[in-house]
Amino acid sequence: MNDLILIRKNLFRRKLRAILMMVSILIAFAIFGVLASFERAFNAGQDRATPDRLVVTNKISFTQPLPISYYNRVAAVDGVAQITHFSWFGGYYQEPRNFLVAFAVDPENWMKLRDSDFVFSPEARAAFIRERTGVLVGARMMEKWGWKVGDHIPISSNIWSQKNRSHAWDFIIVGSFSARIPQADTNVMLMGYDYFNETRSFGKDLISWLSLRTTSVAANERVTNAIDGMFANSPYETTTDSEKAFNKAFAAQLGNIALIVELVVGAAFVTILMIVGNTMVMTVRERTREIGVLKTLGFSGGRILRMVLGESILLALLGGLPGLGVALLLITRVRDSLMSFVPTLSLYPDIAAAAVGLMVVFGIITGLVPALNAMRLNIVTALGRS
Amino acid sequence: MLSPTDPMIDIVDLCKRFTKGKETITIFDGLNLAIPRGDFVAVMGPSGSGKTTLLNLLGGIDRSDAGGIEVAGERLDRLSESELSRWRASHIGFIFQFYNLMPMLTAAQNVELPLLLTRLGRKERRQRVETALGVVGLADRVKHYPKEMSGGQQQRVAIARAIVSDPALLLCDEPTGDLDRATADEVLSILQVLNRDLGKTIVMVTHDPAAAQYAKRSLHLDKGHFIEKELAA
Numbered sequence: 027m028n029d030l031i032l033i034r035k036n037l038f039r040r041k042l043r044a045i046l047m048m049v050s051i052l053i054a055f056a057i058f059g060v061l062a063s064f065e066r067a068f069n070a071g072q073d074r075a076t077p078d079r080l081v082v083t084n085k086i087s088f089t090q091p092l093p094i095s096y097y098n099r100v101a102a103v104d105g106v107a108q109i110t111h112f113s114w115f116g117g118y119y120q121e122p123r124n125f126l127v128a129f130a131v132d133p134e135n136w137m138k139l140r141d142s143d144f145v146f147s148p149e150a151r152a153a154f155i156r157e158r159t160g161v162l163v164g165a166r167m168m169e170k171w172g173w174k175v176g177d178h179i180p181i182s183s184n185i186w187s188q189k190n191r192s193h194a195w196d197f198i199i200v201g202s203f204s205a206r207i208p209q210a211d212t213n214v215m216l217m218g219y220d221y222f223n224e225t226r227s228f229g230k231d232l233i234s235w236l237s238l239r240t241t242s243v244a245a246n247e248r249v250t251n252a253i254d255g256m257f258a259n260s261p262y263e264t265t266t267d268s269e270k271a272f273n274k275a276f277a278a279q280l281g282n283i284a285l286i287v288e289l290v291v292g293a294a295f296v297t298i299l300m301i302v303g304n305t306m307v308m309t310v311r312e313r314t315r316e317i318g319v320l321k322t323l324g325f326s327g328g329r330i331l332r333m334v335l336g337e338s339i340l341l342a343l344l345g346g347l348p349g350l351g352v353a354l355l356l357i358t359r360v361r362d363s364l365m366s367f368v369p370t371l372s373l374y375p376d377i378a379a380a381a382v383g384l385m386v387v388f389g390i391i392t393g394l395v396p397a398l399n400a401m402r403l404n405i406v407t408a409l410g411r412s
Numbered sequence: 413m414l415s416p417t418d419p420m421i422d423i424v425d426l427c428k429r430f431t432k433g434k435e436t437i438t439i440f441d442g443l444n445l446a447i448p449r450g451d452f453v454a455v456m457g458p459s460g461s462g463k464t465t466l467l468n469l470l471g472g473i474d475r476s477d478a479g480g481i482e483v484a485g486e487r488l489d490r491l492s493e494s495e496l497s498r499w500r501a502s503h504i505g506f507i508f509q510f511y512n513l514m515p516m517l518t519a520a521q522n523v524e525l526p527l528l529l530t531r532l533g534r535k536e537r538r539q540r541v542e543t544a545l546g547v548v549g550l551a552d553r554v555k556h557y558p559k560e561m562s563g564g565q566q567q568r569v570a571i572a573r574a575i576v577s578d579p580a581l582l583l584c585d586e587p588t589g590d591l592d593r594a595t596a597d598e599v600l601s602i603l604q605v606l607n608r609d610l611g612k613t614i615v616m617v618t619h620d621p622a623a624a625q626y627a628k629r630s631l632h633l634d635k636g637h638f639i640e641k642e643l644a645a
């Protein structure tokens with residue numbers, strides 16, 4: 027026998043109670059694991075952003091359009107090094123639930139701007155510029171749908187329709203590209219704006235936003251003021267912001283929900299913490315006499331403190347580690363269906379490590395009060411009058 | 413440092429008071445007591461006379477208010493809490509009226525508890541546990557849990573736990589108070605063997621005159637003072 031066996035035997039002397047506490051801790055850490063992974067995925071866009079990139083959107087909201095004429099006017103602003111425009115396609119493949127991240131862009135300038143994130147082969151680059159009905163598809167999206175270069179694929183839009191009333195466009199995959207840096211997500215499709223703009227039945231000559239790179243970070247503020255000043259008091263006023271801020275706004279719709287979920291989960295976490303803490307206090311109080319006996323035998327206060335803390339930490343780990351396993355299972359299950367929304371969703375090792383750290387903290391918090399009580403317990407009082 | 417003729421217990425002018433709120437109860441006011449090594453003393457006396465309090469003081473789990481208390485060559489009134497704790501582990505074996513075994517541990521694990529405080533290896537610990545359980549006649553109950561044993565058997569496990577680390581002094585507080593006559597006699601015979609054959613000094617509190625017969629002598633505690641009665645050994 028050793029202290030660990032003693033701790034384990036103490037923990038499981040009331041099996042049902044121990045199991046109920048473990049299940050509640052399991053749930054808390056399963057939710058924590060899932061939530062932390064989602065939050066990481068939402069924030070990945072902001073971390074990916076580079077400081078010299080700015081995004082010009084409609085001042086009302088980034089979901090409101092801008093005229094294509096802004097493209098050349100902004101490109102002419104002093105301090106703008108590279109620029110492209112984006113139009114949100116709202117695409118899906120075959121069925122609406124097969125949602126695709128797809129944009130209509132100016133092919134040549136888009137590839138120039140994203141050259142630091144993606145690797146474009148010379149053939150793909152040339153073909154995308156040349157073929158009007160061609161689309162460029164990222165490696166991950168190719169893999170997901172089992173597409174090959176040269177495939178003809180019908181892509182539908184839940185926003186746009188063609189002049190012939192059809193919601194589906196026929197595209198040819200003219201090339202693919204891979205990520206140059208790990209944070210760059212290749213689950214994306216790009217099409218030429220010219221073809222898109224000519225064939226759509228409404229919204230002509232409008233774009234969603236502009237993305238540009240300044241000559242240096244130092245020029246950001248001047249460029250921002252120049253652009254927003256240029257379009258002030260026009261029907262389409264603009265807001266120019268860093269890409270980081272833009273990504274944040276983009277994720278905000280989901281992010282706000284995440285905040286609410288986090289608050290609810292935080293409250294649940296605190297509740298479980300209090301329930302387990304209270305149960306630990308009761309558990310140890312029930313053992314008052316036994317602790318008195320252990321002290322009589324010569325167990326020091328410090329050793330008894332460590333034993334009670336060991337018990338609450340063991341409890342947290344026995345509940346928390348399976349909880350993390352459940353989180354991993356859940357995330358693996360939903361990852362594929364949510365790939366388009368949260369491409370980098372995964373239970374990263376550092377999140378798991380943080381969760382384990384949190385378990386230890388949870389164990390210490392729930393065990394501290396009973397452990398201190400046990401340590402300070404007076405033997406004569408504990409043994410009682412017999 | 414110690415010679416065999418040094419007393420096991422030497423109490424000089426011991427004072428002990430309990431304060432509860434504004435009230436102060438004086439249990440001992442100038443108590444004197446000497447018990448030689450190898451003695452087996454029964455302590456009797458009316459309820460509330462301070463018998464348990466005396467054992468607690470002798471075992472270093474309670475502190476005196478004044479006077480000197482020397483047990484097994486150590487001045488207990490001069491030791492800190494942690495020193496007392498360490499001293500208890502190696503010098504004192506406690507036996508309680510209600511056995512006080514850990515319910516989730518087997519007989520062998522209960523007996524092994526005090527050895528967790530020593531540097532002994534696993535093998536040696538098991539050997540000692542077997543020996544101690546053999547002494548109390550429970551070698552065949554190693555894997556039994558307290559709830560699977562009778563009161564007498566549980567008390568014998570408690571005796572094994574008290575002697576496993578080979579302390580010189582056993583302090584027993586009404587060890588047969590919860591047992592029937594026949595079972596009590598078994599337990600008392602074991603204590604007698606421990607005293608006579610293994611040389612343990614024993615101080616046993618009891619209300620039962622028949623139990624006191626097993627001791628070499630008995631002391632009567634009343635109103636904070638001893639009245640001695642020698643018994644035929």
Ligand SMILES: Nc1ncnc2c1ncn2[C@@H]1O[C@H](COP(=O)(O)OP(=O)(O)OP(=O)(O)O)[C@@H](O)[C@H]1O
Pocket residue numbers: 406407411412430431432437439457458459460461462463464465466
């Ligand atoms: N922790 C304490 N606080 C206050 N008073 C106490 C405490 N412990 C003991 N006493 C008082 O000290 C006196 C002696 O108690 P003790 O338990 O030593 O008696 P006892 O001789 O063992 O009695 P019994 O035969 O009933 O076990 C009693 O009056 C008791 O009320």
Ligand SMILES: [Mg+2]
Pocket residue numbers: 412463464465585
């Ligand atoms: Mg008593």
